[in-house]
Amino acid sequence: MWINGVAATTLPAADRSVQFGDGCFTTARVLRGEIQFLSEHIARMQRAVSVLHIDGVDWAAFEREMVLAAGQQEEAVVKAVVTRGQGGRGYSSAGCSEPTRIVSVSAYPVHYHAWRQQGVKLALSPVTLSKNPLLAGIKHLNRLEQVMIRLHLDQTDAQEALVVDTSGCLVECCAANLFWRKGNQVFTPDLSQSGVDGVMRQHIIRLIENASPWTLHIVSQPADALSDADEVLICNALMPVLPVAQVDDGHYSSRDLYDFLFQSC
Incomplete structure (x- = not known):
């Protein structure tokens, strides 16, 4: 150090x-x-x-x-x-x-290599993120919300947490950003009120915006928006992108978007 x-x-x-x-x-x-x-x-x-x-x-x-x-x-x-x-x-x-x-x-973290093959499980966190548009997007040192999210996550068999804000809208994971796909439509949460706008999230947004056949949407939607998704992904600068196999009781097997992104992430 x-x-x-x-x-x-x-x-x-x-x-x-x-x-x-x-x-x-x-x-x-x-x-x-x-x-x-x-x-x-x-x-x-x-x-x-x-x-x-x-x-x-x-x-x-x-x-x-x-x-x-x-x-x-x-x-x-x-x-x-x-x-x-x-x-x-x-x-x-x-x-x-x-x-x-x-x-x-x-x-x-060597387990990321295994997670790419197996996919990861997400569990909806009971800890919600507060809204603060002034600090939204940046990775400031006030991480107590994430500490509490991780504390609860460690009591489950999931590898990552699915996190919503105080109004019930999807934001991110404990230490990753979130994307999901329905057909050729790709969605990621709006981070103007809370969350971290990660380097890999920005990179993936650029890739999708400049590639056919995908269309990107930045949205404010509840957690059940994932219930009819074809595919769910999470990402951060270290992973850098991982397929999600399960969110609570919902299962996902498609890797079309993951396969496209993996070559450039």
């Missing part, structure tokens, strides 16, 4: 990530020493930092540290965090002038 470019494993207790979850992060896949979709990960962090009004990030150093972390790794995960740093009184960010950069590397 590197903090502001220096090998370290401890962070000052006064850092605002510790005090308030004041920051954002991205998680990237490493293949043969290279970070996949590096420019997209940097762009998502820049957008998040802009939303959070964190000034003074050294983006050249941030990217260089991510690349160095990937280094000699054959297949791994690089996590990169920006916090507002230290300073301020209470919630006020006045006096915060030097953001903190944290970059770490860890082993790749």
Whole structure:
């Protein structure tokens, strides 16, 4: 782990990530020493930092540290965090002038390889996501909703959770974005009110929008919209795309869209 470019494993207790979850992060896949979709990960962090009004990030150093972390790794995960740093009184960010950069590397989750062959099971989570259009889309450090979702998921036999917002509309999974297909029509939840607009979700949207015969729809629909779907997929930057075999009692066997996307994800 590197903090502001220096090998370290401890962070000052006064850092605002510790005090308030004041920051954002991205998680990237490493293949043969290279970070996949590096420019997209940097762009998502820049957008998040802009939303959070964190000034003074050294983006050249941030990217260089991510690349160095990937280094000699054959297949791994690089996590990169920006916090507002230290300073301020209470919630006020006045006096915060030097953001903190944290970059770490860890082993790749090998179970994703098996899940691609077997498909995954989703279970509807009892934890709902709150609506907050200001923070919707970005991967900020306030992840308590996801912690609670994962806590409940660990009590089931499912591999991922299906998550709705407080109005009952589909949003995402615990750590993945969601797509489903009915014929040639492909759907993904509207994330303007809550959820994380992941790098792989953006990539898949671009692929579908530029490919025949698929037509993409960004929608606000309840969980039972999946009941008559031909196919369900989940994705994130690490997976990067996985077929869903089961959602609660519903089963899916088609992989037409998955087969199309797998070659480009």
